[in-house]
Amino acid sequence: MSRLLRPASRLLSSCAARPVAARSSFQSNTLPRIASIAARRSYASEGGPKEYTVREALNEALAEELESNPKVFVLGEEVAQYNGAYKVTKGLLDRFGEDRIIDTPITESGFCGLAVGAALAGLTPVCEFMTFNFAMQAIDQIVNSAAKTHYMSGGIQPCNITFRGPNGFAAGVAAQHSQDYSAWYGSIPGLKVVTPWSAEDAKGLLKAAIRDPNPVCVLENELLYGQSFPMSEAAQKDDFVIPFGKAKIERSGKDLTIVTLSRCVGQSLIAAENISKKYGVECEVINLRSIKPLDVETIAKSVKKTHRLLAVESGFPAFGVGSEILALGMEYMFDYLDAPAQRITGAEVPTPYAQGLENLSFPNEPMIEAYIAKMLRL
């Protein structure tokens, strides 16, 4: 009975790979899906992994979802005519036209509110913020409207929306434009939050976000956009999605568990490699991928093996993702820890503009190595 009355609860429980037509107030839920995607694609046939930049991966994810679901549209400042402030939406206007790739006035609360409204009415908007620093103008729409409406409507009103854009510090853009919002959005019941690192992460998580019937924040990183990663053959296909709430072990090891996200994954991997060469100890590096829901199980399993836990993130230290991981460690892994869990975070300071100080304000490889060495008494 309750299923009949509350169709959306079904949508929610199947955190599905394929979008189920969300309940909409004015659209029929039998919209035909376009079936000819595979025919238009060319590169997947070549076989083997290919190098993708994160930017290309995001672009491909958007293109595929726009192609496969006519309800998907992208809106934001500079996304159409200018091909995106960071060129993530490059070529999409030409391909999908101005009804689906929409330039907006400079009014975050306006276009974000519009996108939330469109989602409530059954469309699948992808709302791009030029950076998540600007999303603070619209945070009420994200936190109070998008995240809570499903719950407060008694489960009858889903909000299938994706918020995406660069998050965290970039280079030389001073305190107001260098903030990490993982902890902000990660603390909101009703939101899902993902933080891709590699090109595969970026593509799989963004596609999953668009297909997921819930509001999802995709926190990208400007410094990663131009970075290249190998993309497996499977990931190059248009049905590739990464499930939420599943972390990925990027490097396995037996001596220490590093839990990290976004750009810090790459840094942690380098640090782990260096430490391995220097001292022959092996660190396990866990890429969280999604921070809400958070994959406690993978972390706990790893800590049971290594008995040491280090969280690495670039947000501010207080009340951050690192704090959360350490608290979870206390709750679920205390008996397995051989040493106090540690965290490496950004510095407790409004991000300096000066290049030298900016560099010192965030984790880097030597700092991670130093922590590992300290924790393992190397």
Place this chain on the structure above:
Amino acid sequence: MNFLRPGARFLRVQLVTTTRCSVLQTGSRRRASSLSQKPGAAGVRFPGAVDSKFTNSLSFEHPATYPAIPTYQAMGPDGDIIDSSFEIASEEIVLKMYENMVAVSIMDLIMFDAQRQGRLSFYMTSQGEEGTCVGSASALQKDDVIFSQYREAGVFMQRGYTFTDFMSQLFANNLDAGRGRNMPVHYGSAALKIVGPFLPLPSTQIPQAAGAAYALKMQRLTNPNIPARVVACYFGEGAASEGDFHAALNIAATRSCPVIFICRNNGYAISTPTLEQYRGDGIASRGTGYGIDTIRVDGNDIFAVREVTKRARELALKDGGRPVLIEAMSYRISHHSTSDDSFAYRARVEVEDWKRRDNPITRLRKYLEKKGIWNEEKEKEARGRIRKECLKAFAEAEKEKKPPLRSMFEDMYEELTPDLKAQMTELRDIIKKYPDEYDVSEFEGGIDSLSR
């Protein structure tokens, strides 16, 4: 239910009581509104629209029904004065304004190239908008407070910000008042009473300006001996799409704040043309909607901008204060910033056309030449002199020392906290221990700044 939540009932009762009280208390002060239907009156005085008449003809108000708000010009494109009713400033002031516009344009050229050479991370030019900035700033008093956005180098120049000040900020050296914590071009000056663009977005200064104006008004209420002052607030037409703008105009109007909102409508917000930024008659039409005195002015006409700002200032201070909105029309000849290549979204020929057809510098030059107080020789001399000054300040600023090391620890708390002090001592000890590893000579005061 009520039993479970006794508070709910209590709250409701309280709410009713307070509402009633407030009606009783303020009823005498406020105009009786919907209560007074006079016999034979043409309309009920609805509280929300007290002067509206009833009509039996159903029609919507279309924006097109109203003619576009005219654009005031005092000087035509050829430099001829077309409004004889105003007083032109003294020759000295006019020449100073001209030189200031030229100075901004010269600095823009030099710094744009310097950014391209990698000598600073970022720059924004104000080509095409020198008249709006210099002209409006020239009509303000020196104690008036200014909230700037980021394309107002002309305002700073006119108010006495020197090339050294500009360059110090751009190169974030020891003389930079912001101690290198801002991106380049985010100038600010306590001495000149300009609250710089310490903005996360292009619009956050607009409601703050209303607040500052409210403070000035309150200050004068408590101490009438303080001279009357206004706040001038600059922003672009793109920023006027943010909620901040609307909130600011409404709060300024309802609290009668003496603030002059100066919108630089330059046609583009990064790549977004005004056509996609808004519908309706520009930014000016919104002013009247909020009950604010509003004017539109030709931003290429520095005399018009100056005169309009002067009158706006008088208006803003009348009857205890009120906001005024000025929409200054211009064309952004420059790219949005050094991070932008505007030819990706607009035709080069369009820009060239605007540049050639009209700009505030050439227009004033035409006037000056017709008056016989300017010529090619003077122009050459002035440009050479200004360029030299600018380059001198540039070279000095690049060589100037960096802010003291101590400033890394300062300004978060008024006094350094014990752990900050400990960190500072640790830093000093490390530098002392490894003098060959750390060259601190480029910082003001070297290692000594860490010892105080």
